[in-house]
Amino acid sequence: MSQLSKPSIDFGLNFLKRISSQCDSKNILLSPLSVITAYCMVLDGAAGKTEQQIKKVLNLDKINDQSEDISGLIKQVIESYRIPATAGSRQKFILNFGNLLMANKDEKFQKAYVQNLKTNYFADAFNEDYKEGQQIVEKINSWVSNNTKNKITSIINEPPSPLDVLYLVNTIYFEGKWLMPFSKDCTKDDIFHNSDGTTVKTKMMTLSGESFNYVNRHDKQLKIVELPYVGNISMILILPTEDNNLKKVIDDLDSTELSSLMESMKKTYLDTLIIPKFKLEDIHQLHNILPKMGMTAPFQKDAEFPRITEEPLPLYISKSIQKAVIEVFEEGTIASAATVVEGLFMLACSPFSTPLITFIADRPFMFFIRDNKSGVNLFMGQLNNMSHQQFL
Known part of the structure; x- marks a missing residue:
């Protein structure tokens, strides 16, 4: 694990908090x-x-x-x-x-x-x-x-x-490339709930019947899932529950809390995983x-x-x-x-679970692209609103 892991997470989160505090409905x-x-x-x-x-x-x-x-x-x-x-x-x-x-x-x-x-x-x-x-x-x-x-x-x-x-x-x-790619045949128009309360139809990608590192933290009112790429890079998605909001999740996060949340993830069978194409x-x-x-x-x-x-x-x-x-x-x-x-x-002057479990990112969420070997945070962001300009 690189010693740059913690700085890359904490600086990124502090930066994200600074930007979102000015406009918490902004995509970042x-x-x-x-x-x-x-x-x-x-x-x-x-x-x-x-x-x-x-x-x-x-x-x-x-x-x-x-x-x-x-x-x-x-x-x-x-x-x-x-x-x-x-x-x-x-x-x-x-x-x-x-x-x-x-x-x-x-x-x-x-x-x-x-x-x-x-x-x-x-x-x-x-x-x-x-x-x-x-x-x-x-x-x-x-x-x-x-x-x-x-x-x-x-x-x-x-x-x-x-x-x-x-x-x-x-x-x-x-x-x-995703380790478990989505099928284009399963990509359908569906509703995304923007942070301002409006809704928009957008392309939603679906995977069914696959196992991922996942946890539903009821105490934190959020779900986390790790979507691996081929290799040692992953995308981590953090989805607040309907009773929570993304700003509160981000405000409560630091590298220690994020590490604790990720350590609580376990290989879990997901009946359905849906995320937007964006x-x-x-x-x-x-x-x-x-x-x-x-x-x-x-x-x-x-x-x-x-x-x-x-x-x-x-x-x-x-x-x-x-x-x-x-x-x-x-x-x-x-x-x-x-x-x-x-x-x-x-200057000029000088463990495996079996119940039906879903992860449906049809509302604001945050994401990381993380190098699992070094622990360094390569990219991060939050998706609050979908618009036609953001469709692929």
Whole structure:
């Protein structure tokens, strides 16, 4: 189990709570691991209060052994999926990580910083002439598109200014097939109950007579089911009962509670399992959200980044966003995310059960895509409302 497991869950849940508190009927999708990876690349150049706040908000300060090299932990996760398949082996799923350093060629960077990104993050590193403007935008967007198999084709729109020093970008792409796929013949139009009390007809996928890790926690007024992909990745669905609501479930969750709930799951025969076929896309303005979670210093003009450039420069993060998309369908799931730190900006001035049991997700629920080997939370979200735009 990776030491990044707990931070990826707790940071993701804290982020989800922050977003849903502003609008609890919103559909949300994010990749906690993508944010953590991108900001760990920032963290490697940070010091003082800036370093402390990044660690605290990402929950990296909860890692048991603080002497552990955090970038080394990132490397372990990425490296475990870079091992090439042996001849004749069948690829079980696709999980690709990409990291990019797009540096302003007019600035000199510390060799140790650049080498660390290449070694521990397997980052592509390029020196570019920022005076090219729109060509820089096209190069970054092309890199993101290639690394997400065209699921995310644009992550930045505005060209860099002469004061921009670098861009740091992370991408994650997942493609998995259900261990027990849904039959398209069993996908039917049915009612989904939106969080605002309205209903909508949507495509609902059905599996009958299969066994899953499952629990109905009457004390918590929720059900949990694990839908495995071929390989060691799973989707975890948490469905509140009719007497409960999704916001309360999310508010009560942390990594310890989630682990306890998952440990209570047992292999259970489900008479019927029904979930919607859906596609979600989301975008998060991290430069607005992370400061509200306590990460203010990296975005302020007195931020401390002494380990990036050879000569000390007054650097701070000017803009940062994440885009994420997920498609859940009969054969499996495709999910991708891209997180960009848009330039560190330089200041101009310086047991088996037999009763009939069902899991029918026809109302708001939350979901995780989890690496069962490392325990890392790759993607997470909540589905509150279905609309025609979200049908596949």
